[in-house]
Amino acid sequence: xxxxxxxxxxxxxxxxxxxxxxxxxxxxxxxxxxxxxxxxxxxxxxxxxxxxxxxxxxxxxxxxxxxxxxxxxxxxxxxxxxxxxxxxxxxxxxxxxxxxxxxxxxxxxxxxxxxxxxxxxxxxxxxxxxxxxxxxxxxxxxxxxxxxxxxxxxxxxxxxxxxxxxxxxxxxxxxxxxxxxxxxxxxxxxxxxxxxxxxxxxxxxxxxxxxxxxxxxxxxxxxxxxxxxxxxxxxxxxxxxxxxxxxxxxxxxxxxxxxxxxxxxxxxxxxxxxxxxxxxxxxxxxxxxxxxxxxxxxxxxxxxxxxxxxxxxxxxxxxxxxxxxxxxxxxxxxxxxxxxxxxxxxxxxxxxxxxxxxxxxxxxxxxxxxxxxxxxxxxxxxxxxxxxxxxxxxxxxxxxxxxxxxxxxx
Ligand SMILES: NC(=[NH2+])NCCC[C@H](N)C(=O)O
Numbered sequence: 001x002x003x004x005x006x007x008x009x010x011x012x013x014x015x016x017x018x019x020x021x022x023x024x025x026x027x028x029x030x031x032x033x034x035x036x037x038x039x040x041x042x043x044x045x046x047x048x049x050x051x052x053x054x055x056x057x058x059x060x061x062x063x064x065x066x067x068x069x070x071x072x073x074x075x076x077x078x079x080x081x082x083x084x085x086x087x088x089x090x091x092x093x094x095x096x097x098x099x100x101x102x103x104x105x106x107x108x109x110x111x112x113x114x115x116x117x118x119x120x121x122x123x124x125x126x127x128x129x130x131x132x133x134x135x136x137x138x139x140x141x142x143x144x145x146x147x148x149x150x151x152x153x154x155x156x157x158x159x160x161x162x163x164x165x166x167x168x169x170x171x172x173x174x175x176x177x178x179x180x181x182x183x184x185x186x187x188x189x190x191x192x193x194x195x196x197x198x199x200x201x202x203x204x205x206x207x208x209x210x211x212x213x214x215x216x217x218x219x220x221x222x223x224x225x226x227x228x229x230x231x232x233x234x235x236x237x238x239x240x241x242x243x244x245x246x247x248x249x250x251x252x253x254x255x256x257x258x259x260x261x262x263x264x265x266x267x268x269x270x271x272x273x274x275x276x277x278x279x280x281x282x283x284x285x286x287x288x289x290x291x292x293x294x295x296x297x298x299x300x301x302x303x304x305x306x307x308x309x310x311x312x313x314x315x316x317x318x319x320x321x322x323x324x325x326x327x328x329x330x331x332x333x334x335x336x337x338x339x340x341x342x343x344x345x346x347x348x349x350x351x352x353x354x355x356x357x358x359x360x361x362x363x364x365x366x367x368x369x370x371x372x373x374x375x376x377x378x379x380x381x382x383x384x385x386x387x388x389x390x391x392x393x394x395x396x397x398x399x400x401x402x403x404x405x406x407x408x409x410x
Contacts, residue, residue: 004197005405007165008224008253010277011357012407019056019402020069020156022048024123028152037154037179041393048390052157055364055386055401062358062384067405069159070122073186074115076194083114086189090121093182094150104134105149124152155180158396159403160272161234163187164216166227167251169203171243176213176234184208205246206239214239217270217400222277224409225255226325230271231297233264244301244310257310258325260318261297262289267349272399274353278334278381279361280410283322284353284372285333287344290318300325334379336372343371350388351397358384360410364398366391 022043029042056066077083087109091102105125109117127140127147139145155161162184163172172188175181188208191197206214218230227247229240237259244257260275262268274286290296295316304310315321322331336353337344344352352369361381365373366388373383386398 002406003168004200005165005168005170005202007221007404007407008167009407009410010220010222011279011360012410014059014062014064014356014358014404014407016065016067016406017059017402017404018067018069018072018159019052019059020159021052021056022154022157023070023119025152025154025156028124028126028148029154030147037152038177039154039394043390043393048393051387051389051391052401055391055398058364058384058386059358059402064358065406069156069186070115070118072190072194072196073118076190076192077114077118078193082189082193083117084110086185087117087121089185090182091150093185104130121150122153122156124148125150151179153180153183155394156183157391158217158394158400160396160400161215161217161270163403164219165403165405166205166219166221166247167203167224167254169205169251171206171214171216171219172204172208173206173215174208174210174213174239175215180215203250205251206243210239210242212236212238212242214243215270216403217272217396220271220275220277222258222322223326224253226258227254227256228258228260228271228275230275231259231261231299232271233266233269235270241301241310245308248303248310249307255302256325257301258321259299259301261299266395267345269395270400272354273351273397274336274348276353276355276357276399278355278357278363278376281326281328281330282332282334282361282379282381284336284355284376285318286336286348286353287339288348332379334372334375334381337369338371338375340371347372349395350392351395351400354397354399356398356402366397368392 026043026045163170173184213236215234218232218235220228222228240259247254268274274289276284298315298321300313301310319331337347347369352372355363355365357363364384367385368388376383
């Protein structure tokens with residue numbers, strides 16, 4: 001039987017992908033907590049859903065199977081015990097200031113059918129949802145105190161980050177930001193309990209109990225033997241080294257991990273916001289990740305003397321490092337916004353470098369990044385545009401909004 005997870009490149013024909021349609025969680029964003037919840041503005045729910053449906057349909061039109069997080073999770077929670085255990089795990093990881101109130105939150109969540117319960121957990125629980133006569137603490141009665149029992153998870157539509165497929169396995173990530181940490185619990189339940197996955201022995205290259213962070217936006221599978229990982233605001237060097245060791249031990253083809261250091265800033269939060277692969281030998285890049293001389297810090301990790309060590313080589317030229325790692329004679333780096341002083345940062349802010357390749361030389365991008373899109377076309381790339389005024393408010397593009405589960409080998 002075909003393996004349910006299989007990704008050996010960034011560009012192989014995409015066959016199955018995981019998405020999340022934004023829901024009520026987005027309606028629980030308020031100006032006061034925007035920064036904490038990692039948003040810069042509040043999307044308009046009906047429109048963000050319309051845009052997301054358009055994105056999903058664009059993928060389906062190309063023959064790609066689209067799976068939804070809510071559906072998979074609902075199907076994974078197929079017994080009452082699993083449902084209860086899941087609620088307990090979510091509450092354990094939620095920063096609840098509930099004191100004695102937690103049992104009533106458990107009862108409240110379990111009073112829903114499974115799918116509605118999953119959506120409720122995603123959306124968050126407002127204090128106003130629990131009747132006054134059930135409240136036992138002073139803070140619960142104060143409206144202007146923190147408004148949630150359970151925080152909303154508005155970043156869930158960026159399915160790329162909580163987990164990432166590499167080869168026939170995946171990383172289930174320890175996420176850097178508190179606001180996103182619970183998200184990877186969902187994938188853990190899906191892998192262990194959904195019938196589509198639970199029957200397989202799926203390698204978990206790094207699990208969510210690993211003490212250092214890594215996020216999928218930093219994990220790029222360049223080929224069957226090479227992955228690139230961003231050393232970024234969200235991914236720690238320790239996680240990268242541990243991932244390399246684990247991949248070298250168990251994924252037979254894996255030869256090297258290319259660790260790429262990027263500036264630690266909000267605009268550049270993950271490697272895929274500044275660098276993506278669009279064809280066998282073509283990449284998008286935001287020029288600002290290189291210094292004036294075109295240099296940056298790149299570390300190549302290969303198998304070390306024994307199983308638990310790696311050999312590390314330092315490089316400064318991205319193009320040379322890519323050529324060597326991928327065995328290519330030439331590599332083209334296509335600059336976001338054409339490298340223009342205004343267009344490049346403007347389009348990068350709205351994820352102009354964040355392309356989703358659905359086949360070699362075929363990418364999905366946001367329509368608003370017209371300078372970058374034109375340039376991609378001039379380089380012979382087929383660019384499929386999707387509408388993006390609300391989706392982009394969460395600071396993520398088509399690659400962030402998709403978790404490839406199966407791609408054809410190239
Ligand atoms: N792979 C990505 N670039 N994801 C973007 C995630 C954006 C999200 N608001 C966050 O800050 O986490």
